[in-house]
Amino acid sequence: MLTAILIMALGAIVLGAALGYASIKFKVEGNPLVEKIEAILPQTQCGQCGYPGCKPYAEAIAEGEADINKCPPGGMEGVRKLADLLGREVKPLDAEEKPKQLAIIDEQLCIGCTLCIQACPVDAIVGAAKQMHTVVESLCTGCELCVKPCPVECIRMEPIAEKIDNWKWKYPVFEIKPARRAA
Amino acid sequence: MLQRLFKFKGGVKPATNKAPSVQAPIRIAPIPPRLVVPLHQSIGGQPTPLVEVGDRVLKGQRIGAADKWVSAAVHAPTSGTVIAVEERVAAHPSGLPTLSVVIETDGQDAWIERHSFDHASLEPERVREILRDSGVVGLGGAVFPSHVKLTPAASVPMDELVINGAECEPFMTCDDLLMRERAEGIVRGVAIFRDLLRPKRVLIGIEDNKPEAVAAMQAAVEALGENFEVVAVPTRYPAGGAKQLIRVLTGKEVPASKRSPEMGVQCFNVATAYSAWRAIAFGEPVISRIVTLTGNVEQPGNWEILLGTPMQEVIALAGPKADTNRFVMGGPMMGFDLPDLSAPVVKATNCIIAGSPALFPPPAPEMPCIRCGACALACPHELQPFELYWFSRSRNFGKAQEYNLFDCIECGCCSYVCPSHIPLVQYFRFAKSEIWSRERDKNMADAAKARFEFRNERDEREKAEKAERLAKAAAAKAAEKKPAPAETPPAPAEAPAPQTVDAEAAKKAAIAAAMERARLQREAAQPKNTDGLTIAQRKEIAEIEKRRAPLQAQQQTTPNADAAQTQNSQKDQQ
Structure with a gap:
């Protein structure tokens, strides 16, 4: 009887020690789920989801605080991917889906206040105090964060035009014609 | 020696429809009144325009320079005046515009000065540069810059050089006619490729439905005393695909993860070899190409057409029949419908087929x-x-x-x-x-x-730095406050006026000196972002500079006036 208890107790101690050691030694830094969610998000850092950036939103989704349909730049496809990853239900997007856009500064109107430079989350606007500012097209994510701070309303958003470089073959669709009546 | 042939899997045998367009010899198309030459005609980077509106250009003059190694130059196909450098419809399935140089031709067809090169005496690197600057690209339809393919792999010895004259697409006969009529030029071009790559064997593969081309090429190889092997390969679409032809001629299969030079093989089209020879031996860049006009037309045949000729003028040469409802660029298997007939002929245009409902019935559901x-x-x-x-x-x-x-x-x-x-x-x-x-x-x-x-x-770092600075300043202030009362009170009363004037003057001089230094620095610093600007951007900058010039002149005069004023006021005070 006693030996049985001793053996069980010993086993419990050894296994407990092993588990305790493993939990310290092989501790996972950060939440791997957050990284997977963040990889799906479009990284525009626009804050339209109500969180200050894509990472905080990813963390909120992982915590179960936020819904998966709050990211307009990601679109319906982003929602579908998130639903796939998290095993949640696909929901319609909580906002209007817009085509990808680009911020353009009207350089004639710009007064050089640097407010947009401070607002840009990806440092895509160049300029200096009392000097004209401009957007580096290839870096702009179209987050619209620079539009509001501008005191002279010289920033507008324009959808990215289709060019030969970014043109895509369309999904094959065929016209349906009414069948010709015999005779 | 009997060449042992291999087989590739699959393939189909569509009706070739090649007979109508091989009856007539290659004809030279007339010079159109306007040429639209797109700058981006090859795989790789977009060449930068070298001409401006109003420039007079000569035939063969470079109008677009290759912007990096994988890119090829573009040239004026005839002499004339540049009337626009703007976006024009491209020969592309999308029908979207691309940056093009529009030339109004003058009909003189005056050549730029041409230099022939002896490629044997030049460094291989230099020969590749000449080919790039002559705009030599794969004319089989893929338009990959040829000079890039002419660099042998360092690790693998080059076994075979495959020259592609298979032309497996139905309807298309431009390579067939080129081999029949200009076999000597092709063989000389192949010799240039051979000298650059140094392969053990050179194989010229031609489909066996072109016996005239095979005979012409064989005769040319013999006449020039080369040891190239002209091989008739079985007619089977797509025998003219690079990987398929390599497989048929050498038995080597190029895996997806590798490029053919890593297997010791390289493949070029016959028209590419011909244009390379023209570029090296005559200094003539690629400014025209042979295009098959066939299908539902009155006069099918092959024409040598200047690059940039609008499609509608090209099609008019062959005379499309009344029931023509579409035009296909490329062959019927791989080509695409031209969305707009104002698109120009480019280096990739090997064939234009006029289609009618009878020739290409609408696809079944x-x-x-x-x-x-x-x-x-x-x-x-x-x-x-x-x-x-x-x-x-x-x-x-x-x-x-x-x-x-x-x-x-x-x-x-x-x-x-x-x-x-x-x-x-x-x-x-x-x-x-x-x-x-x-x-x-x-x-x-x-x-x-x-x-x-x-x-x-960066934001966090800056915040931390600022906090540290503030803390330091506060500490310094606290330290200053303590010993301050111990010191004797300042304000020595004697002769303050001249000292302050001196100090002020010194300060002003220092400021003036600093401003002068800054100005010199500004002038010395070369603006770094003005390379590779488009012509439109350069013009805009010139206009802005013009506007700024009077303002700057004003600025330079005003500080002096200010200084004079202050001096006067000082005098008044004294």
Whole structure:
């Protein structure tokens, strides 16, 4: 009887020690789920989801605080991917889906206040105090964060035009014609 | 020696329809009143324009310079005046515009000064540069810059050089006619490639439905005393695909992960060899190409057409019949419908087919896939098109890539044999461009993330630095306050006025000196972002500078006036 208890107790101690050691030694830094969610998000850092950036939103989704349909730049496809990853239900997007856009500064109107430079989350606007500012097209994510701070309303958003470089073959669709009546 | 031939899997045998366009010899097309020369005519970077509106250009003058190694120059096809450098409709399935140089021709056809080169006495690197600056690209239709392919792999010895005269697409006969009429030039061009790559053997593969071309090439090889082997290969579409021809002639199979030089083989089109010879031996860049005009036309045939000639003028040469309803650029298997006939002939335009409902009946309605496997049997790359079709159709792109979607050469064999009339290739093209676009988006998102993180880090660092600075300043102030009362009170009363005037003058002089230094520095610093600007941008800058000039002059005079004023006021005070 006693030996049985001793053996069980010993086993419990050894296994407990092993588990305790493993939990310290092989501790996972950060939440791997957050990284997977963040990889799906479009990284525009626009804050339209109500969180200050894509990472905080990813963390909120992982915590179960936020819904998966709050990211307009990601679109319906982003929602579908998130639903796939998290095993949640696909929901319609909580906002209007817009085509990808680009911020353009009207350089004639710009007064050089640097407010947009401070607002840009990806440092895509160049300029200096009392000097004209401009957007580096290839870096702009179209987050619209620079539009509001501008005191002279010289920033507008324009959808990215289709060019030969970014043109895509369309999904094959065929016209349906009414069948010709015999005779 | 009898050449041993190999076979590639799959392939189809469509009706060749080549006979109508080989009856007449190659004819030279007249110079049109206007040429629209797109700058981006090859794979790789977009050449930068070298001419401005109003410039007079000569035939063969470079109008677009290669911007990097994988890129090729573009030249004026005839003499005339540049009337626009702007976006014009491109010969592209999208019908979207691309930056083009519009030349009003003067009919004189005056050449620029031409220099012939002796490639044997030049460094191989220099020869490749000449080819790049002559705009020599693969004229089989892929338009890959040839000089890039002429660099042998360092690790693998070059065994075979394959010259592609197979021309397997139905209707197309431009290479056939070129081999019949200009075989000597082709063989001399091949000799240049041979000298650059130093292969053990040179094989010229021609489909056996072109006996005249085979005979002409053989005669030319013998006449020039070369040891190239001219081989007739069985007619079977797509024998003219680079990988298929390499397989047939050498038995080597180029895996998806490798390029052919790593297997010791390289492949060029016959027209490319010919244009390389013209570039080296005569200093003539690629400014025209032979185009087959065929299909539903009165006079099918081959024409040597200046690059940039609008399609409608090209088509008028052959006289399309009344019931023509579409024009296809390229062959019927791989070509695309021209969305706009004002698009120009480019280096990739090998054939234009006029189509009518009788010639190309409208496609039968798409039926469900019955999994018969005919497409898999026909695929020359041994893919499983029916699987790829399922995945592309359901937008399951990851799975499509797993089934090697990117090995597909879009030859159209699967669509050709499909009993359900499924346009398989269109699905594959859709899937490929969708995957590319996603990759672009992913790269942009990664870059944006990195920049965002860097920005946050910088913000935090700056905040910390500021806090530290403030703390230091506060500490210093606290330290100052304590000993301050111990010191004797300042304000020595004697003679303050002259000292302050002196101090002020010294301060002003220091400021003036600093401003002068800053100005010199500004002038010395070369602006770094003015390289590679487009002509429009340069013009804009020139205009802005013009506007700024009077303002700057004003600024330079005003400080002096200010200084004079202050001096006067000082005098008044004294």
